[in-house]
């Protein structure tokens with residue numbers, strides 16, 4: 001079952017309460033049950049084809065991008081404020097659609113492999129690798145001078161169908177290490193960064209004092225799999241920035257504050273043990289919310305991460321419009337306002353060096369590639385910066401303006417307590433502490 005997409009993995013910050021609290025024009029009757037059952041049928045291995053018909057079969061007139069290219073592009077505005085801008089992409093799109101490739105290269109400093117470097121994509125069997133798409137993507141990025149983020153080496157999802165049957169306590173440690181050695185080693189020196197470990201804190205469901213998710217890796221390798229993954233990745237490629245990536249840590253709710261605390265504890269523990277880790281990825285799959293929802297808790301958290309000498313990457317930013325009323329114009333405005341509210345709240349943090357959206361056009365958003373519609377009205381979702389015909393939406397201008405308005409906070413002005421230099425999990429020793 002672990003390779004199936006799950007409720008927990010997708011409801012990031014999208015609870016009915018958050019949507020209703022937002023005070024925006026949110027449809028009250030959200031069919032969460034239907035949405036979840038659609039998702040439960042969803043298997044990551046089917047991702048490459050399924051689209052809404054209305055999106056898939058729609059006309060594709062690639063507009064003239066000149067008014068938003070060059071100095072007017074997202075990447076130019078990002079770079080002017082010490083940021084990289086980028087997007088998650090599937091290689092097949094770049095490969096088969098010149099218009100899409102043009103859009104990506106006009107706007108992006110960096111792309112992330114949205115699916116092509118997941119286990120199910122790279123591992124047809126326990127003993128083999130298929131690097132065709134990943135190799136193509138790495139060369140494409142080099143040819144086009146686009147940086148590349150690898151995604152993802154250790155996750156409880158995106159695993160191949162053989163995994164559950166094959167992996168056991170006797171072979172899982174070696175399986176994990178071999179995978180990282182082969183994959184990271186193959187592209188050594190050519191990657192901007194790797195998502196080494198993804199989504200391992202599960203505050204509600206874990207039942208453990210450290211809130212580690214009850215994933216196959218925890219069960220089969222033991223709690224040191226996280227550290228092992230980072231060390232193996234560093235050995236295989238000393239130059240890529242190694243990232244821990246997490247969701248559900250963006251909002252000012254008690255649940256998300258608690259999750260931030262547990263992520264911080266994990267990072268401190270890893271750092272205290274000299275684990276090689278360079279960056280925290282904050283996924284940022286947002287629901288439509290007002291400004292008040294983003295704030296101090298997240299900013300304190302990022303400052304604490306900075307004090308551990310880590311960078312912060314916004315890795316998978318998008319705005320789910322599922323609960324919003326149908327009128328396209330209104331939806332687009334609320335989505336844009338959400339991008340502004342979030343980015344204006346977080347971008348003063350100077351540890352943030354990269355902002356990536358999870359896709360660039362609504363045409364290929366993961367929110368439109370479920371087997372059943374995301375929206376109950378079956379209209380395509382509009383979560384990204386360009387519409388399905390590659391026209392810039394209000395969200396594009398909102399993001400670009402947020403880059404322009406970036407004013408970094410001064411060093412020391414909002415520093416939280418210093419990160420402890422010792423392992424917070426070390427056994428208490430009364431003799432030493434006297």
Ligand code: XIL
Pocket residue numbers: 009044047114115198283316358366369
């Ligand atoms: C999603 C992709 O966007 C989809 O195309 C795929 O079908 C499922 O996975 N968190 C992650 C990403 O870390 O890998 C997920 O990507 C979205 C949530």
